[in-house]
Every structure is written in structure tokens, then in C-alpha cells.
Amino acid sequence: MGTPLGDFVRAKRDSLQPESFGLPDRGRRRSPGLSRAEVATRSGISVEYLTRIEQGRDRNPSHSVLHALADGLSLDAGEREHLRYLAKITGGGCPGHRPPAPPNREVRPTVRETLRLLEPGVAFVTNRLGDVLAHTSGFELVMGGIGLLDADEPNLTRYVFTDPRARSVFPDWDRVADEQAFDLWLGPSAESSEWFRVQLAPVAGPEFTRRLQRHLPPPQVPLRLDHPAVGELRWHREKLELPSTDAQELVVLLPADEATAQAVERLRHHRHGALRAVG
Structure with a gap:
């Protein structure tokens, strides 16, 4: 084995x-x-x-x-x-007697305040499992239209591998799937990653389990998203690691071209300063 x-x-x-x-x-x-x-x-x-x-x-x-x-x-x-x-x-560096468990989903108040200051930008707090823990109204504006936020506890990895809309939403689906599977090896902890893999593998199928064995870090390239209302959006991603005690990261999506910036403006409906945290 x-x-x-x-x-x-x-x-x-x-x-x-x-x-x-x-x-x-x-x-x-x-x-x-x-x-x-x-x-x-x-x-x-x-x-x-x-x-x-x-x-x-x-x-x-x-x-x-x-x-x-x-x-x-x-x-x-x-x-x-x-x-x-x-x-x-x-080698067993992670204690084997502790059962796998889900990670802490709490987002610190100062991180929430940072998100508020990023309004009306497109930003969210996540962990390496793909959980969407909190986000700006700009993120909801863009991602609400693709179904990512439909779940009570949205998770990008689960969406990519189990939602049939994901393959049309992400033109580079294979690359996005590679990224999400690879990130599972990076935390938040070995126990929580194991817990998530056990939960997801039966419903995600071989496309997921095959990628878990690949282990090669995927290249970082602009994220392409085919939005049902405004067409293709291209994003640069800036990822800011939060303290290790949080095991979370703040991700900011920045328009990679003028067409994307204009498309986002067309999506805006005069919503300012809204922040929705996923409990």
C-alpha cells in the first residue's frame, strides 16, 4: 500500500x-x-x-x-x-489516536473588519479545505450567480467536484480541480484534511481520488470564470496566510483585465458595505 x-x-x-x-x-x-x-x-x-x-x-x-x-x-x-x-x-508525526475532526470555522473579529475594509472588492476567508468562512458583498455578487453560495456551509472544493455547474463555470476545470485537491494536503491540519477527504471521496468519485495521489503543486495562473450573466471573468488571486492558530487565509480576487472590471461593475446593484459571514 x-x-x-x-x-x-x-x-x-x-x-x-x-x-x-x-x-x-x-x-x-x-x-x-x-x-x-x-x-x-x-x-x-x-x-x-x-x-x-x-x-x-x-x-x-x-x-x-x-x-x-x-x-x-x-x-x-x-x-x-x-x-x-x-x-x-x-511517518506518524501526526498523532494516530486522535480521530479526524472538522476544522474550526470561527473567523476572528479583526479578520472580519479587514474584509469590511476591502469592500466593495471581491474577497473571502477560507481554509485549505475550501470552506468559504466569510466574504465581502463583492464576492457574493460574483459567486452567488454560479451557485457556490447556495449551501449552508459553502465549500469550493466540494462545489468543484460535486456540482455539475462547476465544469461550465470554470473553463479550466481540470486545473482548478488540481489546485483544490492539492490544497487538502496543506491543512488546516492532517486530522481535518483526513476528515474532509473521507467525507468527500465517496461522492466526488475517481476525479477526486486520482488527484489526491498526484501531489505535484499546480502552477499559479489567473482564474477564469464563465459567469452566466456577464460571460468570462479573469482574476488574479492574492492569498494572505493568517496566523497558524487560525489555519485560514484571506483571498482577494483582482480583475486581470479591463473587461473583467467592467463586467463586475455591470453586476453591482448599489450594495455597499455588506458582509455576510457563514456560521
Whole structure:
């Protein structure tokens, strides 16, 4: 049985192009990317040890091995941090006796006040599970029209994978789905992420579970949204991490072009200063 760490190492190895490392073309390869022997050589570890890690038979590699693997796989800073996190949860760094539980949904008053100051912009508070915890009236103006806020406790990840409207709302649905699945590995905690995965997997199906094994950080690109009333909207996203005790982030959506800015203005109905928090 695989592990999050082993799945990530294997997925990253498969994504690397041999020619990028000056490796010779040995004809048709049995699998894409680098071979285990090539990565083991680059990392200074044995092929047998790398195989044990990928297959989940070694769950506690040392810090020096993790550093060597990061070098051998040419991981960037974000990927190295993710590798360390996966090693922690794979090796039992998160207490196994605590049952999975949903995260705290409370938003601090000062964060709510920050949202108020961002009016009439498009902004919301979320966590890595995709919960929409609080938002500006501008966010409701844009997202209310696509059905995201219909639920009592709106969740972007659940919407993407279970609401049939999502595939038409997001022209780049595959990329958005990749982002939401990857974020689940980043918190708010290993326990709450496990709780959410267990809840969502039966209804989201293979499109969700397949992405959970991918582990490769998706590229950050403008978010495209096909709004039923005004057509395509393109957004830049600024994400501000709140203190670790909150395990939340403030996300601000900024129009990526003039057409989007004008479309949002057409949507406005003279609502000012409204803030709705989801309990």
C-alpha cells in the first residue's frame, strides 16, 4: 500500500524529463520520466531504498535522505516544504489516536473588519479545505450567480467536484480541480484534511481520488470564470496566510483585465458595505 510520501516521490519522478538532466536517450522507456536508478544515482541512495520509499515500505526516511531526494528530484522551495510535510504525516508525526475532526470555522473579529475594509472588492476567508468562512458583498455578487453560495456551509472544493455547474463555470476545470485537491494536503491540519477527504471521496468519485495521489503543486495562473450573466471573468488571486492558530487565509480576487472590471461593475446593484459571514 502506498503512502503520501511515496506517491509524491513517484509522481515527481515520472514528471521529470531525462533530457533536462543531460541523460542519454536509451530508447523507449517503460514509464515516463526518470527511472528509479537515475533518481537513486542523483540522490546518492540505493535503488532498493528508493523503491521501499515509493512503495510505502519505508515510512521514516531521515532528514538527510529527504534532503538528498529533494536534490535528486530537483525540487523547488515549495516542493521541498511539501516533501517534509508528507514525510511527517507518513511517518506518524501526526498523532494516530486522535480521530479526524472538522476544522474550526470561527473567523476572528479583526479578520472580519479587514474584509469590511476591502469592500466593495471581491474577497473571502477560507481554509485549505475550501470552506468559504466569510466574504465581502463583492464576492457574493460574483459567486452567488454560479451557485457556490447556495449551501449552508459553502465549500469550493466540494462545489468543484460535486456540482455539475462547476465544469461550465470554470473553463479550466481540470486545473482548478488540481489546485483544490492539492490544497487538502496543506491543512488546516492532517486530522481535518483526513476528515474532509473521507467525507468527500465517496461522492466526488475517481476525479477526486486520482488527484489526491498526484501531489505535484499546480502552477499559479489567473482564474477564469464563465459567469452566466456577464460571460468570462479573469482574476488574479492574492492569498494572505493568517496566523497558524487560525489555519485560514484571506483571498482577494483582482480583475486581470479591463473587461473583467467592467463586467463586475455591470453586476453591482448599489450594495455597499455588506458582509455576510457563514456560521
